Amino acid sequence: xxxIKTIYNxxxxxxxxxxxxxxxxxxxxxxxxxxxxxxxxFMAFTMFRDIEEHxxxxxxxxxxxxxxxxxxxxxxxxxxxxxxxxxxLDNLKDMVIAGDVDYIIEFPDGFLEDINSYKEGDKxxxxxxxxxxxxxxxxxxxxxxxxxxxxxxxxxxxxxVGTLDAVSIFTVNSDNDEAKLQDDSKAGGKMxxxxxxxxxxxxxxxxxxxxxxxxxxxxxxxxTMATMLVxxxxxxxxxxxxxxxxxxxxxxxxxxYGAGMLxxxxxxxxxxxxxxxxxxxxxxxxxxxxxLVISMVFVYVAIVAALSVFAKDMKxxxxxxxxxxxxxxxxxxMTMFRSSDTNLFEYFIPLYGPAMAMRNILTQEITNVQLLxxxxxxxxxxxxxxxxxxxxxxNERVMLNA
Amino acid sequence: xxxxxxxxxxxxxxGKQKKEMNIKDSKKIAVDNVSFTANEGEIFxxxxxxxxxxxxxxxxxxxxxxxxxxxxxxxGHDTIKEAELARADICFLTNELKLDPKFTPRYLFRMFxxxxxxxxxxxxxxxxxxFNIFGIVDxxxxxxxxxxxxxxxxxxxxxxxxxxxxxxxxxxxxxxxDIITARAVTDxxxxxxxxxxxxxxxTHIMSEAQKLCDRIGMIIGGRxxxxxxxxxxxxxxNTTDLEDAFFAIYRTTITNEDELRELNDxxxxxxxxxxxDDGEAM
Numbered sequence: 272x273x274x275i276k277t278i279y280n281x282x283x284x285x286x287x288x289x290x291x292x293x294x295x296x297x298x299x300x301x302x303x304x305x306x307x308x309x310x311x312x313f314m315a316f317t318m319f320r321d322i323e324e325h326x327x328x329x330x331x332x333x334x335x336x337x338x339x340x341x342x343x344x345x346x347x348x349x350x351x352x353x354x355x356x357x358x359x360l361d362n363l364k365d366m367v368i369a370g371d372v373d374y375i376i377e378f379p380d381g382f383l384e385d386i387n388s389y390k391e392g393d394k395x396x397x398x399x400x401x402x403x404x405x406x407x408x409x410x411x412x413x414x415x416x417x418x419x420x421x422x423x424x425x426x427x428x429x430x431x432v433g434t435l436d437a438v439s440i441f442t443v444n445s446d447n448d449e450a451k452l453q454d455d456s457k458a459g460g461k462m463x464x465x466x467x468x469x470x471x472x473x474x475x476x477x478x479x480x481x482x483x484x485x486x487x488x489x490x491x492x493x494x495t496m497a498t499m500l501v502x503x504x505x506x507x508x509x510x511x512x513x514x515x516x517x518x519x520x521x522x523x524x525x526x527x528y529g530a531g532m533l534x535x536x537x538x539x540x541x542x543x544x545x546x547x548x549x550x551x552x553x554x555x556x557x558x559x560x561x562x563l564v565i566s567m568v569f570v571y572v573a574i575v576a577a578l579s580v581f582a583k584d585m586k587x588x589x590x591x592x593x594x595x596x597x598x599x600x601x602x603x604x605m606t607m608f609r610s611s612d613t614n615l616f617e618y619f620i621p622l623y624g625p626a627m628a629m630r631n632i633l634t635q636e637i638t639n640v641q642l643l644x645x646x647x648x649x650x651x652x653x654x655x656x657x658x659x660x661x662x663x664x665x666n667e668r669v670m671l672n673a
Numbered sequence: 674x675x676x677x678x679x680x681x682x683x684x685x686x687x688g689k690q691k692k693e694m695n696i697k698d699s700k701k702i703a704v705d706n707v708s709f710t711a712n713e714g715e716i717f718x719x720x721x722x723x724x725x726x727x728x729x730x731x732x733x734x735x736x737x738x739x740x741x742x743x744x745x746x747x748x749g750h751d752t753i754k755e756a757e758l759a760r761a762d763i764c765f766l767t768n769e770l771k772l773d774p775k776f777t778p779r780y781l782f783r784m785f786x787x788x789x790x791x792x793x794x795x796x797x798x799x800x801x802x803x804f805n806i807f808g809i810v811d812x813x814x815x816x817x818x819x820x821x822x823x824x825x826x827x828x829x830x831x832x833x834x835x836x837x838x839x840x841x842x843x844x845x846x847x848x849x850x851d852i853i854t855a856r857a858v859t860d861x862x863x864x865x866x867x868x869x870x871x872x873x874x875x876t877h878i879m880s881e882a883q884k885l886c887d888r889i890g891m892i893i894g895g896r897x898x899x900x901x902x903x904x905x906x907x908x909x910x911n912t913t914d915l916e917d918a919f920f921a922i923y924r925t926t927i928t929n930e931d932e933l934r935e936l937n938d939x940x941x942x943x944x945x946x947x948x949x950d951d952g953e954a955m
Contacts, residue, residue: 277787285775494771501735501770502788503761667738668685 274504278512304531327412333378347415373412375401464633468626469603476599478524483575488588506664517572566649573656606630618644621652675711679743703729705895718886719875726895727875735765764833767844774818778828789836803831823854840871879916
C-alpha cells in the first residue's frame with residue numbers, strides 16, 4: 272500500500288510541480304476556451320448588430336399606393352424604391368444575386384382592377400417576391416417585409432367580404448400562449464446531449480493521452496522505468512500507483528474543461544439563440560455524470576497506459592494510441608445520431624456505451640439499469656486492461672527492449 | 674554472495690533488430706554458460722570488450738532479465754523465484770538506469786528510500802552519510818536535468834545505495850567521469866569491500882580492473898574464458914599485465930575470421946608504431 276502511495280505521490284508531483292505541465296494541461300485549455308468563445312461571441316455580436324443596422328434596399332414594382340404607404344410606415348428602416356419600368360426587374364434580380372439589392376416585390380399589371388372586378392372563377396392575381404437566401408441582408412429583408420404582404424392581403428379581403436370572421440371559419444392558436452409544451456430543461460438537455468458526450472469523451476481521452484504516454488512510454492524513453500524495476504517492490508504496485516495518479520490528473524483536467532464549458536454556457540445560449548431552452552445541468556445530473564466520468568477515466572487511462580507500455584518512446588506511443596482515440600471520437604459522433612430508443616446490449620460495448628449513457632443522463636432518459644451496467648462494464652474492462660499491463664510489466668522484452 | 678551457475682541468455686531478435694545487426698539468425702546468444710561466484714568482502718570484476726555479454730550478465734543478476742538457462746543466486750535468493758528478495762539486497766548502477774530529470778537528488782533519494790521500505794530516520798541517516806561522501810549536499814535541491822554528468826553520476830550512486838545493500842553491482846562505474854569523480858567512486862568501492870559487501874563491477878578498462886579487482890572473470894563472445902585472481906590469470910597466460918593476458922586469451926577464443934584479420938592488422942600497426950618509436954629514440 273505504501274509503495275502505491277509513494278509512486279502515486281511521485282507521479283502527481285512530477286506533473287503538478289512542473290509549471291510547463293500545469294500550464295499546458297490546466298491553464299492553456301481554459302485560455303483557449305475563453306479566447307475561442309470570446310472571439311466567437313464578439314464576431315456573432317458584431318454580425319447580428321451589422322445585420323440589424325443595415326438599411327434594406329427594397330424595390331417594388333406595380334404596387335398600389337396603399338401598400339407603398341404600408342411599406343413606408345413600417346418601422347423596418349429600409350429604403351423602399353418604386354420601379355416604374357418592368358424591364359428593369361431583370362437587372363434588379365441580378366443585383367439580388369450579387370447581394371446589392373435585398374428584396375424585390377413585383378405586383379402584376381392592373382392588380383387593383385383585377386381585384387376589384389373579380390368574379391368567381393376568375394384567375395387570382397399573383398404577387399411575386401425575390402430574395403437571396405445566401406445573403407444575410409437579403410434574408411433579413413425578406414423576414415421583415417414579407418409579413419406586410421399578408422397584412423395587405425387581409426386588408427383587401429376585409430374590403431371585399433365586409434368582416435373577416437365569416438371567411439376565416441376558425442383560427443389556430445390566435446390567443447393560445449401555451450402552444451409550445453416543451454420541458455425547457457429537457458429540450459436544453461437534448462441540445463447538450465448532442466454535443467457534450469462527444470466533447471467530454473474527447474477531452475478526457477486527450478488528457479489521459481498526453482499524461483499516460485509521458486508517464487509510461489516517457490519513463491521508458493528516459494531510462495527511469497528500469498530504475499523503478501530494480502526496486503524490491505511488486506510490479507503491480509508500480510502499475511497501480513501510476514494508474515491512480517493518471518486517473519486523478521485526467522479527472523482534474525476533465526473538471527477544469529468541464530468548469531470552462533459550464534461557464535461558457537451563457538455565451539453558448541446567446542450564440543445559438545435557442546428559443547426558451549434551458550442549457551443547464553441539475554445537481555442530480557452532475558452527480559451521475561461525475562460517477563460515470565470517473566469510470567470512463569479509468570478505462571481511458573488504462574487503454575492509454577496499456578498502449579504506452581508497448582511503445583519504446585513517446586512518439587511510438589502516440590502512434591499506437593491514435594487509433595484508440597479515433598474509436599473514442601467515432602463513439603462520440605455515433606451518439607449524436609442515435610435515437611433515445613436504445614437496446615440494453617449497446618451499454619455492454621466499451622467506449623460507445625458510456626457515451627450513450629452520458630447522453631441519456633443529459634436528456635434525463637437514463638435508467639438505473641443502463642447506468643449501472645455502463646459503470647460495471649467500464650470497471651471490468653478497465654480492470655482487465657490493468658491486469659494485462661501488470662503482466663506486461665513482467666515482460667523483459669517489452670519493458671527493456673531486450 | 675552471488676552465485677552464477679551455467680548462466681545462458683539468448684535474445685530472440687525481431688526482423689528490425691536482425692536488419693540493424695546485419696545477421697540472419699533470429700536468435701542471439703548474449704551469454705553462454707557463464708559461471709562464477711562473487712564473495713563477501715571482495716571486488717569481482719567482469720572484464721571483456723564491448724558486446725561481450727557483461728551488461729547482460731549484470732542485468733540477469735539484478736533480476737531485470739530472466740536467464741534462458743542456468744541460475745543466479747543473490748544472497749541465497751533465486752533471481753526468478755524470489756526476485757523481490759534478491760532485489761532487496763542489490764544495488765544496480767548502469768548507464769541505462771537513469772534518474773528522473775524533473776526531480777532533485779534529495780527528493781529521489783528519499784523516494785527510493787521509502788520504496789525500499791526504510792523508515793524516515795534511517796533515510797535521514799543514510800542521506801547524511803552518502804551525500805557527504807559524494808559531495809551532493811551542494812546540489813541536492815537542484816533538478817537532475819540541471820546537473821553535470823559527474824554530479825548526475827554521484828546522485829545515481831547515492832540513490833542506488835540508499836538501502837545499504839549487501840550486493841553492489843556497478844556497470845562501467847567510471848565511464849564518462851572526470852578523474853576526480855572517478856577516484857571518489859573507486860575509493861567508495863574499496864570502502865564497500867572493507868565493509869564486507871559483495872562488489873561486482875564490469876569494465877573494459879584493463880588498468881582499472883587490475884587496480885580494483887580481487888578476482889576477475891573474463892568474458893569474450895558471451896563465454897567466461899577464465900576466472901581467477903590477477904596473478905592466477907597472468908600465470909595461466911604467461912604474461913606480465915592484464916592487457917597482454919586479455920589479448921593472449923582473445924586470440925585463442927575468437928573464431929570469426931573477420932575479427933581475427935582485424936586483430937592481426939591491429940598487431941601489425943602496433944609493431945610498426947613501436948619500430949618507428951624505437952627509430953626516433955635512437
